[in-house]
Amino acid sequence: MILPIDQVDQSNAAESSASFDLMLKATEPLEPIATAVVHPCDDASLEGAIAARDNGLITPILVGPKDKINAAASEAGLDISGCEIIDAAHSHEAAKLAVSLVHEGRAQALMKGALHTDEIMGEVVHKTRGLRTERRMSHVFVLDVPTYPKPLLISDAAINIFPDLETKADIIQNAIELGHALGVDLPKVAILSAVETIYPKIPSTVEAAALCKMAERGQITGGLLDGPLAFDNAVSKAAAETKGIVSEVAGDPDILIAPDLEAGNMIAKQLMYLAGADSAGLVLGARVPVMLTSRADGTLSRVVSAALAQLMVHYRQGKAYL
Structure with missing residues (x-):
């Protein structure tokens, strides 16, 4: 069930977004996409991933230090009991493992968590183990x-x-x-x-x-x-x-x-x-969409970015949804 846009936490956002509401509605018939969430070790990134899950957009695979992820979930009051967690020692390893999940066919998209953009993109663009295409x-x-x-x-x-x-x-x-x-x-x-x-x-x-x-x-x-x-x-x-x-x-x-x-x-x-x-x-x-949200982005931005990724993945698979 899609959470109405005006019920999503809209930190740093204006009033309800008509266009974004339509995008979310367009995702209703679609299956969630498996998404590697890279180093979700703070409230904002973890809340965004869980909100996207609860809206039926993604099935999150949380990649990062397990203790820090659990601590962030506890502090934010988030239930992550149903989420797979892949333990990684630090953010660099989390990015590397997340990209490997794509190569293994286990992840259809990536979502940036609490790490610098150059850390995740460094792995995405890596010449040998990255996710480059001809474009x-x-x-x-x-x-x-x-x-x-x-x-x-x-x-x-x-x-x-x-x-x-x-x-x-x-x-x-x-x-x-x-x-x-x-x-x-x-x-x-x-x-x-x-x-x-x-x-x-x-x-x-x-x-x-x-x-x-x-x-x-x-x-x-x-x-x-x-x-x-x-x-x-x-x-x-x-x-x-x-x-x-x-x-x-x-x-x-x-x-x-x-x-x-x-x-x-x-x-x-x-x-x-x-x-x-x-x-x-x-x-x-890249081989898969990458949700590259900013640390300043609120939950609304993260949820709609997940909707965009879901629409893109299903579009590439040739599924009709609009």
Whole structure:
């Protein structure tokens, strides 16, 4: 039974999220996905994992120091008696063991607990024992912005600092795939820069144009791309019309592609902290989705991130759910 969104602990979150509520409802017919929760040794990470379990999203496998996990559960008043615990001496070993569970076919997703991002991602991207695929990994924020009529995906704001053209193509493809998993048949992708015209002194405008041509030639598939677009005419039809931009994407994007990590991170966090957006997100491009939540994220963010992972896993398995 899905816990209504307004009954989930929404630390650092605004009021009930309509888009997130729909995402949770979409998961109701789906089986939980086996998820290795890496080093869940504090209240926040353990509560998020257990809330995701109680909402039928994941079957958690808790990987970390058993004594610390039990102590955190006791302090938070959480019942973890039904959860498998794989003992690990420390966070580095927990990350390594969690990745090995994927290779063994025992885990369909990873969830970050109380450890640094570079610890878990270091194992995920490891050249020999990691979870690499032919596609570059990237992070996708999924935001429910009160002033925007649908979920807004923003990438990449957490993994690729200064992505080159080929990396941006993978970033876009990863985001499009998540859009498909959320039930959007042809996601509209706005490739952002400071201006909406090609200006060689701003390399991101040239790359945006190249990415659109790549989509025309079938090198990026499944989405409708336009760019370069400045943020205002990307999200506002009025701004686009004022500037004479004729575009099916401008004013109605499902996905915003930032020119670099700094820009993407600032856009996402400004929407969260100034516009009251609720957030969730995944790392994609690995063999399995990775729920890479921040220590500042509340339970709502962790639960919806688990829902995204569940939808993505079932989408890849070809199951219909929307």
